[in-house]
Amino acid sequence: MGDARMKLHWSPRSPFVRKVMIVLHETGLLGQVDCVRSVVAVHMTPHPAVMADNPLGKIPTLVTGEGLALFDSRVICEYLDLRAGTGLLPSEPGPRMAQLRWQALGDGLTDILLVWRTELTRPAGAWEAVTDGWRSKVRASLDLLEAEAAALAETPFGLGHVAVLCALGQLDFRWPDCGWRARAPQLAAWEAAQATRPSVAATMVMDDEGGAGDVTAGQLWF
Incomplete structure (x- = not known):
């Protein structure tokens, strides 16, 4: 290429x-x-x-x-x-769909977290009916990932894992006191094991402008 x-x-x-x-x-x-x-x-x-x-x-x-x-x-x-040619997205239909499904879930969760943060910073204040709906969707996403934590651990590392880890990293970056690990302990154990992976450890989200990452801490408690 x-x-x-x-x-x-x-x-x-x-x-x-x-x-x-x-x-x-x-x-x-x-x-x-x-x-x-x-x-x-x-x-x-x-x-x-x-x-x-x-x-x-x-x-x-x-x-x-x-x-x-x-x-x-x-x-x-x-x-x-x-x-x-690393095979992070397998060619076989079953494994491929598993990775694409987790990628869609992780990306969708990240999308919600990003627009939620933007909503919370509006001068007029956040629209609670909207943020309440997002909270329900985040909780449901974490519950599903908790139920599938064993499958995540047993499946070779792929693009779906990457997307899920980035979504959880966004929770830690913007909502560090939200308590997601208490709600999803098996998912938390999987995430902790993946955090030692060199590619994951080397890419932690950081604020290079000197601001605090937890600008919306306390808004997303579980």
Whole structure:
């Protein structure tokens, strides 16, 4: 697929960028990518450099060595896995669907957490009917993952695991006192074991602007 270097629009605070970074570690492709710090947010003017590569103005955006811009962490991660042949997304239907299903759940959970945080920072205040619904969905997602913790542990590491870990990492980053581990102890044990994996340990979400990560602590108690 070419030897030219790739470019990744990147932020250490983005859980979806973290998905890509974990896959870059897992595939051994990290050394072939230049990470470009790109600040984007729904309340900000679109980043011109990101917009030049991605009309949606979102990160992560990966530009391949051939100059093809790829959008969305799912597409980027699958491209990297195919490029490296690591099998994080298996070809066999059963294992593949398992990973895609967990990826959809993890990504969906992360989406809720991101829009929830934005809602909580509105000057007019959060719409409780909406945030109450999100709380129910987060709890239900954790309950399902708790029920499937043994399956997560028994299944070879893949893109679904990556997505779930990034969602749990977002909970820890923005809601560090929410108590999700007490609600899902088997899931917590699985997460603790995965936290020692080099690709996971090397990609912890961080705030590089000096602010506190727990800006909404206390809003998502279980």
